[in-house]
Amino acid sequence: MTADERRPRVAVLGAGLIGIDLAEKIQRSQKLDLRLVAGRDQESLGLRRAAEMGYATATGGITALLETGPLDVVFDATNADSHSEHWAALRHTDTTLIDLTPTGLGAVIVPSINGGHAAWHRHINLVSCGGQAAIPVLHAISQRCTPTYIEVVSTAASASAGRATRLNLDQYIATTASAIRSFTNTRDVKVLANLSPAQPAPPFRVAMTVLAEGIRPAPVRTSIAAAAEDIRAFTPGFKVTAVTVDESRISVAVEVAATSGRIPAYAGNLDIINGAAVLLAEQHTVAR
Structure with missing residues (x-):
């Protein structure tokens, strides 16, 4: 295989729920080469699970990644508070950092739009x-x-x-609202997030909910x-469950079910952002 034909070398930083599902999606990709799953705690369930699945693992977080040799892409699946440190460590390398935490740093990308x-x-x-x-x-x-x-x-x-998601709820709300404003050119935006303990x-x-004047329903x-x-091109479990449109109000409800991998169907929140991350890594490295 020539240098031009080799698959980009990638690593996952973070071994929580998002990181392990992301590693599995990368492993299934024919365009990416998963070199490492790095976490901080050697005793973490996520790192043990990654090792059981046959992935190379390491403790030490970002330091371990820097010691593995050149990487084309790193996926940050840790938490918003740590992300700026990770970018500071990688910014002077040739590695592309794809952030799955709600920091709002970096170029904001939504695959089907930009x-x-x-x-x-x-x-x-x-x-x-x-x-x-x-969005x-x-x-x-x-x-x-x-x-x-x-x-x-x-x-x-x-x-x-997981724990990181719960700790980052404030950043989640602020970053999501900011991105919605940017992509829709709408100033008045409200974002709410709920975690449901319901069983099943x-x-x-x-x-x-969108308010506007002169809406044409069709x-x-x-x-x-x-x-x-x-969206279904990279997240097959995405579906619109309800749409109501009149002259001044639009209401849309969607559901996302995880359709592959080890995560349960209800974890569509993990499936959609990880699917977007893998798609972008594939497109990004081909383009570069």
Whole structure:
């Protein structure tokens, strides 16, 4: 295999729920070469599970990654508070850092909207799982009308939210709201996030409300359907469950079910952001 034909060398930083599912998705990719799953605690369940699945593992976090040799892409699946340290360690290398934490740092990318821009950047931010589910739909709506108010409510099963996710809820809300404003050109945006302990665990759900004047229902419905189809290209379990449109209000509800890997179906929040991350890594490294 020539240098031009080799698969990009990638690593996952973080061995929580997101990191382990991400590693499995990378391993299934024919375009990426998973070199390492790095965590901080040698006794963590995630690192033990990664080793059992046959992946190379290491403790020491970002330090371990730097010691493994050249990497083309690193996926940060840790937490928002640690991400700036990870970028500081990698920014002077040739490695591209894809951030799955809700820091709001780096170039904000939503694959079905501006995924083609990813190759221009080495520091990429994927907003949040709720952002990846809602923003393509909201962006499509904003092409058909001028929203004056947008409200997004995400509900995930408690069992699908690890410690880092729970610690980062404030950043999740702020980063998701900021990205929605940017992609829809709407100032008045409200984002809410719920973790549901219900049994059986509910699927990942996102409810969106858009207020605007002079809405034309038919074009709006067509645009929503097209946005959903784009998302299903990398997250097959994405579906629109309800759409209500009148002259001044649009209500959209979506669900995301995980359809592959070891994670349960209710963990669609993990499935959508990890699917977006792998797709971007594949596209990014080919383009570069």
